[in-house]
Amino acid sequence: MNWRQRLGAFIGGFDAGQHHRRLRGFQATHAHVNALIAASGPDITARARWLVRNNGYAVNAVESWAANTVGDGIKPISKLVDAARKEELQRLWLAWTDEADAEGLTDFYGLQRRAAREVFLAGEVFVRIRPRRPEDGLTVPLQLQMLPSEMLPLHETGVARNGNAIRQGIEFDRIGRRVAYHFLRRHPGDSTDPGLSGEIVRVPASEVIHVIDPVEGGQLRGVSKLAPAIVKLFLLDQYDDAELDRKKVAAMYAMFVTSPAPENPLAPLDDEEMPAGVEISPGQIVRLDPGEDVTVGQPADSGATYEPFQYRTLLQISAALGIPYPYLANDMVKGNFSNSRLALIEFRRRVSAWQHSVMVYQLCRPAYARWLDLAVLSGAMTLPGYETDRPRMLAADWLPTKWDWVDPLKDANAEIAQIEAGLKSRTQAIAERGYDAEQVDREVAAERARERALGLDFRRPGSPAQGVQAVPVNDDSEDDNRSDDAADDVSARSRTEEDRP
Template sequence: MAFEAFRQRIGSIIGGFDAAQAHRRLRGFRASRAHVNTLIAASGDTITARARWLVRNNGYAANAVESFASNVVGDGIKPSSTIADAAKKEELQALWLAWTDDADAEGLTDFYGLQRRAAREVFLSGEVFFRIRPRRVEDGLTVPLQLQMLPAEMLPLDMNRTLPGAGLIRQGIEFDGIGRRVAYHFLRRHPGDLTDPGLTNETVRVPAADVIHVLDPVEAGQLRGVSRFAAAIVKLFTLDLYDDAELERKKIAAMFAMFITSPAPETPLEPTEEDLEVEPGQVVRLDPGEDVSTPATPDSGGTYELFQYRTLLQVAAALGIPYGYLTGDTAKGNFSNTRISLIEFRRRISALQHGVLVFQLCRAVWSRWMDVAVLSGAIDLPGYDQQRRQYQACDWLPTKWDWIDPMKDASAEILQIESGLKSRTQAISERGYDAEQVDREIAAERKRELSLGLDFRRPGSPAQGPGAASGKDDKQGDEKDDDAPEDAEDEPAPKDEP
């Protein structure tokens, strides 16, 4: 403490950064120097519990987490294999699609539903775990593999100890001597689930190869996740209390209360009459000397709406959710402002899709799934052991963004393709589809239309190819040329007149 006081005194003398001074304005600003792991170990479970409470009881919080999950995952982040063999690729994609229905060990959703639940958990608690569960071939699954989702509370934050040798356990994660994760020590029972008869505080060691840890670390060296609600919990909770108080005040003000003042009765022991009940539209005659008064109820005035708006703007900024997505209020912004906020939001979501969900979850599941699919005989990929990396290469395609202005956005995309600034493959991939599969569907559709004498392509559309708009005229011109006489140079020259 003596050194800290000396350091602050020296800082106040030499000046420098105003943000580091200890003058009156910043006297109450006592920032912790503890590492994020220490802070999460001390309060991470409390933050997660409060975040879950808000989502269960606060409409804004519930809307925020659903909006986040829907934009991050949507219909699913789907793989598109880059195998050169078109037949093998189609077989592999069909097998994957069939397995997605078997992916959930609980049988409640498919693989893309698990992605959505993972996005919710990352928003709520900052992390989520998936345990890879190999199954027997006789279980009847498309590929004998399933995923079991485990919430953050299943990995105890307070488990820290040194192991024999060079290993150690930090916040439930076991590391070897060079800092690699080798195992996770999960609780057998959720600490808050009283309906589970399992033993309390009993843990099981699961190898790291069978665990997928999904989190979005915000600081270097961070081991466990922290809820995205951390910066918004206080404001959301106090705003909820304020709203409740306003509702109660309005409820009391809506009750038309009256106080009847009567002169003192002549006989003190004489029983008073029953209370006067007033109904809407009723005309009441009072006894002589009686007076009626109504209490004055305070009004919130014109500041309530502005206060709500500004507070919810701060909450939206803390959660990283646009104001309209948080509140469902679309009347506060014009088209340009809404477009700017959506573009910024989508950039953040795109970074999280590829940097967190795809890198940590999708790639790990795809790699393990292909290994099990080949080993179980569900698919035959010649030379898989020597070309494993080439076979596992794939692109992950998020759900397409809905166009803000469909006509302008579509026209701009067509212009980019025609000018060579973007390929059709890139445009189709950005919409969440596989270009090769789309081309096959289009070819099959054109063939069916041709057999039926149909063509639904717009005249002059790029889909018809060059010169398609004048194809009919060209055909008619060709027919005329067939009936026309040969060129003059091929005809015999006329004889001279005598």
Template sequence: MVVSLKAFRRRVGAFIGGFEAGLANRRLKGFQPSRAHLNTLIAAAGPDITARARWLVRNNGYAANAIESWAGNVVGAGIKPSSMISDSDLKAQVQKLWLHWTDEADAEAFTDFYGLQRRAAREVFIAGEVFFRFRPRRPQDGLTMPLQLQMLPSEMLPINRNEVAQNGNVIRQGIEFDAIGRRVAYHFLRRHPGDLTDPRLAGETVRIPASEIVHIVDPVDAGQMRGISRFAAGIVKLFLLDQYDDAELDRKKVAAMHALFITTPAPTEPLDAAEGRDENDERTIDLQPGQITMLEPGEEVQTSSPAESGQTYEPFQYRTLLQVSAALGVPYAYLSNDMLKANYSNSRLALLEFRRRIEAYQHAVIVWQLCRRVWARWMDTAVLAGAIDLPDYNQRRREYLACGWLPPKWDWVDPLKDARAEIEQIEAGLKSRTQALAERGYDAEQVDAEISADRAREKSLGLSFATSVNLPAVNLSTASDAVTN
């Protein structure tokens, strides 16, 4: 007797037991998830998810607040470079030239390089990915550096383009791969498929070498090629909650309007002069303040009495928003701006967990995929354009490219206790001043130079300021216990 693999697995599972999640009993009978690879699922549903996510950001306050909070914490005022060139004078020249270029980095001239970082963080949150194209410029364009960045949204790379190119390479979801799986090119649309203001031919594509494209994506599965919106797990609940809120608001509006309904045993009688018909051809009467309206014989007036939402409205909203905040990876308070349910201890714990996630994202996505690629291309362009002289650059390129990226500083929850704890860690040798300054988004050499310049200026002007602040001692173990309790 031949037994199918599915039936065999069911029999073995029923006999052995083991993992309840693998059984097909009554409770799990309808739980039949797709076994398709994430690339297949993204190709089928990705564009719709992205469109819905963009709609929510444009129309839903919670979604708009969540993405602004995410971008503000990931990028803030910018993740800034600190060159590791040992020659201090040469390092200062590089940093100064970079600072001038950041103002010209955006090909659309809307913002600077750090503003592009923020826009990238927003796009990856909404669409799961974003692209930047290096745009070399001519010397006569008058830029500090003949290089700019052009942002390309996810929709510009056709996700359903899968074919074999004439050169034998494989194109998958708009990305061209060579024989050993390396990305060699991207096939972008010349115009956004949803932008009807662009007169260029719809559907026309252009092949751009992979060396000219920065693809920023936060992959969740092995082998994933394209991104998926971070809203994916929360779109349904957020949209339905938005509809529920609208219905509640409309119910309150109707209740406040003191709606009246007139019933009559003779509905076919002609209308009076004060009456009319609405767009649905229903009888209406325009009531005015203090107006006395005579009803026809047999007619009576009934008032609308919509039911109250009772005590369940706010708890239901709170619990639903908690699920949405978990799906988006954003703390409840950052999603809803509701601080009433927060206290010092749980706010600090939520903040510390959120910061760990943010730091991982900053390193793995923004710095690794965007900042490092841009810095390397910028350095190469600066040397080729003669904007800066770096001796033996070709042989020492890796050394010159060495750079630390400093994210924006985290604000202290309790400035006095946090500052004292920081000082005690430095004095105990648990961390260095360089590390402490880097965590606040500052370059140690630059800070020391500024302090030295300040001291020299104060001395020359005969000024004297306190050089130390007496802070009350804080027992680190006690402070830690206070937080966990």
């Protein structure tokens, strides 16, 4: 016991800092997270990937995280004042999203989903910005290449030729800024592509987007979100396999044959006397030799503790992963409406924080800025004054996929009441659903005009929208009278709606 432990034992105070019998085996390390990741990071990532490939709960957790954090995509809505230029910019962006992936396997929003999966699995992912030539025929000469965590070796630490420090594959200048990443040219675990194995290339930091969700100050590299649950997931999988084998043996109705002892137990058996075993099939009758007896195997049942143990273990895994239990286990039976709603609200808070602090800030905004720069430079988009007013023209709202309502009618009525009370705007309500309010208003106006031209009206009787449309715009005196009539009509329709059973 060192002097600090002796002093702590003498003073007392915090049980968590004592070294008495109950905490004797609790030897926590004082190493920084960077040292821990350098020592264990590759093994944690490899085990996390193995579980996602082989464990149903692990793959369900990853897919649930990606579906809830990204969904159909986190999409930008430009804040340009000029409506025509804004619409042109949005059309150009939408056309480019289909060309964004350097591998050609998905679009920009698919890259977001892959990035969310990688950050959950490995704690980080790298996106390399790849400018293209004009002759490549892209809408905007830019593509994005996704690189997994293993492509930046953790052991790459030292001093660069220019005197900069290299820590875990990342090069820093004298004041601690990231200036470059030292990537492997080929994935170290891909034996199908042995060329240039082990060769490292230096890529400027301006051409790399590092998406990471750090958990401690000064952290350089990511750690898998599965890390706190890896041991329990693996052991629970083994336990399930053992129970499955137990049931398999019980279903076979195994029998064991007991033979009388030989006259000379020390004498070696001839080949023809060696027991060959008895193979049985359902309904089979086996003739035994004289003196042999049969005992039917009765393996122990798992009992009533199997399901409660599974449930509690999965709850611990759910808490470690930050995924609600129904999303992890696809078990919707154990929760009622109120409990499910509470869990969903908490989960959405976490997801929303991650969306804006990680996905939008680290991936979406840098990619959008580089895209707009190249769109202007290549002539695909004309924005007068872009060089001097770039920050304002880059401004955009990033709208995630809308959340589905637990109870659509109740939630919709509550939101309508908030808008009518002035607690939120229609613009905010529409943005929370993942849409642009100006675009929605244009679409609604176009639909209303088309309905009037065709003599149609699909609005609910007595709705405020119908009352507004009933007010014509001619001279002032007639407007006042007709407005009052329209208001009376709305009131009459409202009373009629209330009187209906």
